[in-house]
Amino acid sequence: MNGNQAPAGRTDGQTPPEVQAHEVRSRAELSALVARGLRPEYLMFWGHRPSRDGGVGPGCLSQWWPAPFEVDGVRYATAEHWMMAGKARLFGDERTRIRVLASRTPAEAKKLGREVAAFDEEEWALRRLELVVEGNVAKFGQDPALRAYLLGTRHRVLVEASPLDRVWGIGLAADDERAADPDRWRGLNLLGFALMEARSRLAGEEA
Known part of the structure; x- marks a missing residue:
């Protein structure tokens, strides 16, 4: 999971995306809504570079964005560190x-995550999404600027437009015409859906 992209997509003027699109948690659910005529507004992102003005932008949605946080007294340098440490803990x-x-970098953490002993793919597939949701609730919840940015995405469908990742991203770049059509995605967009769930939980804390 690792070029920042601006929001893309639009509504059809008839059925606002906030009705249900922001609540979907899988590609299949999103595709079903689109088939019913919904036209969600997408926020495409990929990479972890800061905005040109130095402020918080789409890059903060990356697992590699440098935003340390703590959970149960343990410090995690990035959400990628959280994910890979959680993977090791799980097994x-x-x-x-x-x-x-x-590890000093998220790239190093990711590499170590591939070396986890007794790794079971089926078990990981069942547990990975919630693990990443929890990490992002902590990451965005503990940093006021990041929290404001994530909540400010409101009802947009968050999409990791990585042409390299078919699990956490969509396997397509943001400028690919297929990126705005979930039926044509080449990946699952798990990071996007995890971020949407984290957004929902943080919004619930403020309700």
């Missing part, structure tokens, strides 16, 4: 978990 690999926490 009882304490040695790798400690190495992930000590």
